[in-house]
Amino acid sequence: MDTLATSAGEIAQSVRVGDVSAEHIVNVYLDRIRRLDGELHALLSVDEAGARAAARMLDSLPAEQRTRLPLAGVPLVVKDNILTDRLPTSAGSKILAGFYSPFQATAVERAVAAGAVVVAKGNLDEFGMGSSTEHSAFGPTRNPWARDRVPGGSSGGPAAAIAANLAPLALGSDTGGSIRQPAAFCGIVGLKPTYGRVSRFGLIAYASSLDQIGPLARTVRDAGLLLQVISGLDARDATSSAEPVADYLAELEYPLRGLRIGVPSQYFGAGIEPEVRSVVMSVLDRLKAGGAQTVEINLPHTEYAIAAYYLIAPAEASSNLSRFDGVRYGFRAGASDLVSLYQNTRAEGFGGEVVRRVLLGTHALSAGYYDQYYVKAQKVRALIRRDFMEAFAEVDVVVTPTAPEVPFGLGSRRDDPLKMYQSDICTVTANLAGLPAVSVPAGFVEGLPVGLQFIGPAYSEALLLRAGRMVEEVVERPRWPLDEP
Amino acid sequence: MADPSYEVVVGLEVHVELKTKSKMFCGCANAFGAGPNTNTCPVCLGMPGALPVLNREAVRMAVAAALAFNCTIRQRSRFDRKQYFYPDLPKAYQISQYDAPFAEWGSVAIRSGSTRRTVRIRRIHMEEDAGKLNHLGQNLQSSAGSLVDLNRAGVPLIEIVSEPDMSSADEARAYLNELRTVLSYVDVSDLRMEEGSMRCDANVSMKPVGFVGSLEDLPRVEIKNVNSVRNVGRAIEYEIARQSRLLAAGEAITKETRGFNDASARTYSQRSKEEANDYRYFPEPDLPPLMLTGEWIASVKAGLPTLPDAWRERLTGMGIADQDIETLVHDPAQLAFLTRCLEYESDVRLVTTWMLSDMLRLLNAADLTFAESPVGPEQLAELLHLIGDGTLSGRMGKELLENMFATGKSAKTLIEQLGMAQITDDRVLREQVTSVIADHAKVVEDYRSGKAKALGFLVGQVMKRTRGQASPEVVNRLLREMLDE
Known part of the structure; x- marks a missing residue:
């Protein structure tokens, strides 16, 4: 078996039936990580010993137990803002460098219980704040498709790791597009679940009302496989949903007949690179040829989404990040008194983008500004949600480009935060409305990947995966950039 | 001393710790006196990735207390974050309720001397307690260091905010005593001010006679964290005298926060309101809105015991003197004793006379409450029967009661042992x-x-x-x- 050419589902199947040992699988991937990640820097820490021990444990299980594990022996990369018990969790920040959590995230626990083996932690923009992974305190990640370009962000490390096949599966987090945009930039599949579908317990909060953990994978099926395992109610997260978890794989291979795809003019006009638009439109044409319908729809409040997002997310972030004060854990700067302890720790511990958003959010919540910023942004949020509700009365899913552009050059946007924020234009609405959305590869522009996004009604993940699977069928499979010739 | 052209205006904010088994948002024990930081977990330590989950028993206790004060319960309320940096506040925000508290518009009837009046309760909200700092020196600033104990962090509290309906230290004391009595009936708190399970802030201002504007416009002085009912009275008395003196001298009163020094019986300035914190309240995104059904609220109400005012009515109907009634209702143990005793001896006056004279004297001398009395209600009733049927004279009864107290033996047993029966032959x-x-x-x-x-x-x-x-x-x-x- 050529392990590296095999999907997560196939790996798990081979390990379950005993065709191959989990230890062998893990060794193959660890080998690849050692060879390739020096240049990519997709990973912040690798747990060779722990991964091997976990794999051996799986191999020693009685066969009847192993056969029940949907992810038996599948190596998993976990974004470094999701807590793991054996590897440190830094959130890409100096303030948490070397921090070991006393507990593990529910999503990781569930993946591990399903047989996944955590091999490494993925790089990210500090605390998830960024769209390029250049805002990591530990250096940027390179895009496997073009090493001088960014992998997107903030889950750039996990996305690059999947594209470079450093692992078959990864867990990312998405607050305004942080799974989908890097998935698009790296030519892979990334899904942001409905708000509440996956427990946030153990995810280091950026913006609590927007954050969701979700899967990154090379195929829709593999993404569904991981989503299946991590979804569902968690008593430790009061915002997790009791809605029953659908079977995401049962009908995956059955194309949706007469799928009604909403095409919102707001996501195909100004601000979207024409080449990106053409790639997406061309996929839509192929889907139409297969029987899908496209319907022009209107999501009139889209133009306010970026503004609303960049008030709500920083507001919540300013509060969530207050706990990093140097008193109990993480980095502590030298100080002469309490106030300077706070000031020095936070000034030295946080990077520039984090400081910018904390200040923005603090201002938005300040007395005298709260109503005109935070409250107004929440009203916009309600209107955006209503736009989608109305759209879903007419269509099954809404389609957009995942990102308005192809991966941009490393360092090209570092000094232009507003331009950087515009990268989120297609993705933030799903977070603001709490809706699930998936990004699937749609093609290339001059060798650079382009992603297509479907947004669906709440808890329509099964539908989104089936629609994504249809896209896979009409898009030529890429030749992966770092795969062996 | 007091200028007749001004009226004293007093409002109180009382924090009451609820005696739930576990904390408000995690499973840690809610217990006083454990070793430092032993009752803690990632949630109450504010570790990254931890999330709060609401304790339903804390909600029940809070609602029971609010219903006992005739409050209106909001069926949909919300938690908010109150944000400030301090080492005893691990998340750098306190989960509290800001503009949608769970209870509003209650009242407490107070008796100060012979006057009776109603003090309105504006609102009651739920919040979590902070931890404790043990300074190695006098205070945080002058200490070489401070030790943080987070056992108390996350303990459920209710804050009861009165309208400024009191006009003297006596009324404030009467209000606090009545608050305490009602809460002790509802049995939701230890109510130990010295251990901090009940804490009081007093707002004192002077209103010119005939003033018709908003009380908010008067320079208000808030005296923080006074640790006993007696000291609340002393602090208010001092503050009235201080403000009267300033007014008499033609000086302005500064709106500020003051502390109370027990030893000197004086208040002292802590900070003026101009430099007050901006708490940047906003809705807590980690907790869904608190929804209470009418049915559930009714069931909590049905579970309330007979409250002091209802007891007053009942005892008045039994022909007990007003003064005795007040003694009885302020001590639930006494009331329970009386009720039990009346099951065996129907002469209410006889029972109360014996309880509030001889029994009370013996209990006080032994530093015991009625609940701990070696002579139970049934034994007292038996003694009263023996006096009633002439077996004992009144004087013999008194002597025998002392003996019963000392030995714990019943009246009949002692009479036999000591040959004490009255000679009537x-x-x-x-x-x-x-x-x-x-x-x-x-x-x-x-x-x-x-x-x-x-x-x-x-x-x-x-x-x-x-x-x-x-x-x-x-x-x-x-x-x-x-x-x-």
């Missing part, structure tokens, strides 16, 4: 009476010549010869019969 007593008359011819003559007092002496002589066991009624009757012949 005419035949036995007639012998004693005859010999006393024979021995005191002079006194007999005095009596016959009209000196009524002489009879008392003769009764005393018979009592002495029977070591107090003779029935005074029988002796009296026999003496009269024989002397008046």
Whole structure:
């Protein structure tokens, strides 16, 4: 078996039936990580010993137990803002460098219980704040498709790791597009679940009302496989949903007949690179040829989404990040008194983008500004949600480009935060409305990947995966950039 | 001292810790006095990735308390974050309720001297407590260091905010006592001010007579964290005198926060409101809105015990004096004792007289409450029966009660052991009476010549010869019969 050419589902199947040992699988991937990640820097820490021990444990299980594990022996990369018990969790920040959590995230626990083996932690923009992974305190990640370009962000490390096949599966987090945009930039599949579908317990909060953990994978099926395992109610997260978890794989291979795809003019006009638009439109044409319908729809409040997002997310972030004060854990700067302890720790511990958003959010919540910023942004949020509700009365899913552009050059946007924020234009609405959305590869522009996004009604993940699977069928499979010739 | 052209305006904010088994948002024990930081977990330590989950029992207790104060319960309320940096606040925000508290518009009837009035409660909200700092020196600033103990962090609190309806220190004391009494009936808190399970902030301002504007416009002084009912009274008295003095001298009163020094009985300035914190409240995104059904609220209400005002009515109906009623209702243990005792002895006046005189004296001397009394309600009732049927004289009863107290034995047992029963047999007593008359011819003559007092002496002589066991009624009757012949 050529392990590296095999999907997560196939790996798990081979390990379950005993065709191959989990230890062998893990060794193959660890080998690849050692060879390739020096240049990519997709990973912040690798747990060779722990991964091997976990794999051996799986191999020693009685066969009847192993056969029940949907992810038996599948190596998993976990974004470094999701807590793991054996590897440190830094959130890409100096303030948490070397921090070991006393507990593990529910999503990781569930993946591990399903047989996944955590091999490494993925790089990210500090605390998830960024769209390029250049805002990591530990250096940027390179895009496997073009090493001088960014992998997107903030889950750039996990996305690059999947594209470079450093692992078959990864867990990312998405607050305004942080799974989908890097998935698009790296030519892979990334899904942001409905708000509440996956427990946030153990995810280091950026913006609590927007954050969701979700899967990154090379195929829709593999993404569904991981989503299946991590979804569902968690008593430790009061915002997790009791809605029953659908079977995401049962009908995956059955194309949706007469799928009604909403095409919102707001996501195909100004601000979207024409080449990106053409790639997406061309996929839509192929889907139409297969029987899908496209319907022009209107999501009139889209133009306010970026503004609303960049008030709500920083507001919540300013509060969530207050706990990093140097008193109990993480980095502590030298100080002469309490106030300077706070000031020095936070000034030295946080990077520039984090400081910018904390200040923005603090201002938005300040007395005298709260109503005109935070409250107004929440009203916009309600209107955006209503736009989608109305759209879903007419269509099954809404389609957009995942990102308005192809991966941009490393360092090209570092000094232009507003331009950087515009990268989120297609993705933030799903977070603001709490809706699930998936990004699937749609093609290339001059060798650079382009992603297509479907947004669906709440808890329509099964539908989104089936629609994504249809896209896979009409898009030529890429030749992966770092795969062996 | 007080200027008649000003009226004193006092409002109180009282924090009450609820005595749930576990903390408000995690499973840690809610217990006073454990080793530092032993009752803690990632949630109450504010570790990254931890999330709060609401304790339903804390909600039940809070709602029960609010219903006992006749509050209106909001069926949909919300938690908010109150944000500030301090080492005893691990998340750098306190989960509280800001503009949608769970309870509003209640009232407390107070009695100050002979006057009765109603103090309105504006709102009651739920929040979590902070931890404790143990400074190695006098305070945070001057200490070489401070030790943080987070056992108390996350303990559920309710904050009861009164309207500024009180106009003296006496009324404030009466309000606090009544608050405490009602809460002790509802049984939701230990109410120990010295341990901090009940804490009080007092707002004091001076209103010009005839002032018709908003009280908010008056310069208000807030005295923070006073640690006993007595000290709240002292702090308010001092503050009234201080503000009156300033007004008399033509000086302005500064709106500020002041502390109270127990030793000097003075308040002192802590910070002026101009430099007050901006808490940047916003809705807590980690917790869904708190929804309470009418049905559930009704069930909490149905579970409330008989409250002090209802007891007052009932006891008045039984013919108990107002003063005794107040003593009884402020001590639920006393009331429980009375109720139990009345199951065995229906003479309410007899029971209350014995309870509030001899019983209370003995209990106070032994530093015991009625709940801890070695003489139970049934035993007291038995003693009263023995007096009622003439087995014991009143005086013998009092002596026996002391003996019962000391030994824990019942009245009947002691009477048998000590041969204490009252002698009522005419035949036995007639012998004693005859010999006393024979021995005191002079006194007999005095009596016959009209000196009524002489009879008392003769009764005393018979009592002495029977070591107090003779029935005074029988002796009296026999003496009269024989002397008046």
